[in-house]
Amino acid sequence: MDSRSPDSLSPGPDAAAATPAPATVDLAPLRRAARPRWPELAVWLLPVAAWFLLPEDLALLTQIAIMAIFALSLDLVLGYAGIVTLGHAAFFGVGAYAAGLLAAKLGIGDPLLGLLFAAAVAALAGLVTAPTVLRGTGLTRLMVTIGIGMMLFEAANKATDLTGGVDGLQGIEMTPILGLWSFDLWGKTAYVYAVVVLLVLFLIARRIVHSPFGLSLRALHMNPARMPALGVSVDARLAAAWVLGATYAGIAGALLTQTTQFVSIDVLGFERSAEILLILVLGGAGRLYGALIGTIVFVTLHHVLAGIDPEYWQMWIGLVLIGIVLFARNGIMGAIDPFERLLARKKTEP
């Protein structure tokens, strides 16, 4: 019970005449829910501002955009569908190698074709792994995701003819994007390319999370046991989210390959899976902007701290992360939540 308890009691049939509680449901707030809002525009001005303010750092900024896509993909899987994974780099790596091999071995250097190919291969990898991952729950599931990540890493490590093993995959030549923009030495094309892909994928994700399917993922995350009682097959929804996340991760990996023209075996590394989880938790899982904010804050922190203290930066970053996660349990976006709800309340209850 809280201070609002009087209005949280049902009026009941006899009290209905006395209490002028609204008898009809106003659908307008829900109809408005998916509309873009002002703060969102501000976030998307950041990459534009960065272009002008940090022209020397375009390579780093490109990495941020790619990492943000990767974080977004984990957000769909973990933040929305609630599947905890520590093997998400598997799909990032699959996408990176798919794009790399397509260019290096088959000589197909068209970037967009490469993205599509990587997306398809990663989606397939998602489809293949889904039954195994989703069979278990909790810790079992987590172990399976780690196992899949390790297996892929070893496979890439052993298949040196194909992947170059620890030396990495070289000989990746990219043709101009749409035949118009070639990748330049200053990384301008690469930056714009990565940001545009991020924007497109973000808008698609935004649409999906506001859809009935997105609502079902959120609900399933909150209470999986209830969903079958509504006639929903939980496994099918989770599998769909898993494949979607894999696809996004694959595209992120492909972008890294294309913008660096190289694939290091690190793309499949466990550290990458752990780092992206950190980033998402830091930014706030279950909110698309959490993935973006988390990436920006993490990479910036990393960069700044490594500049100040090249030797012990990891310790500092660990300290900052623990601090943030302790004081804002739902990440940076979670810390904004109460204010947002207050605003929303004011709007619906004039």
Add this chain to the structure above:
Amino acid sequence: MTAPALHTRNLVKTFGGFTATDDVSLTLAPGARHALIGPNGAGKTTLVNLLTGVLAPTAGAVFLAGEDVTGLGQHRRVRRGLARTFQINRLFADLTVLESVALAVGERRGVGWRVWSPVGAQGEVLDEAARLIETLRLADVAHRRTRDLAYGRQRLIEIALALAVRPRVLLLDEPAAGVPTRESRALFETLAELPRDMTILLIEHDMDLVFRFAERISVLVSGAVLLEDTPDVVATHPLVREVYLGEATHHA
């Protein structure tokens, strides 16, 4: 002759050596108002779990409209028109009332796989959800999150979710548990107004409510059906009095 809306044949469920459901053959005629009563631990919820497919029976079979559904998963039975409420709320804490009900209505209408249009654009789903919310007198809190509501009002969401399925058979596991008396009256008025072609099985400890609602009553004791008859007969039956001595007041 039409098939019963729901029936079971010699249903048995054991947990280890313990028999929670003991050879239950229950029949609900179409449109039945049937109550299931029995002391705590009698196996009422276990029976509902067997009927809905949450649990697989050790032996026996469950039929929905004459069709054997024993091997079907929960969600498949729901799609065939079998809905339930849970004795303890199982809700979506961070969804608003409207979102929760729209989710349930949308899933029944088959829009749950739509990825490209917003929830707010599902006109028919939202309208139906709004009507249901109004029927359950939740309109004033439609935009509040479930977790911010008192338990008694959350209970109404539990019922709204089940009704959103538009069930042919509805299983209510102590729908008024945790609801203040005044509100439970209103709740039962709503239940009494449900369409007559909906078959309802009610589990309830408050005998007043049971006798007002039910046309037939089964008494479950230690997993087995002790007797099944009309409320008049059950009310005066010596065996029932024996079982219920001191029990009815205990739980209400």
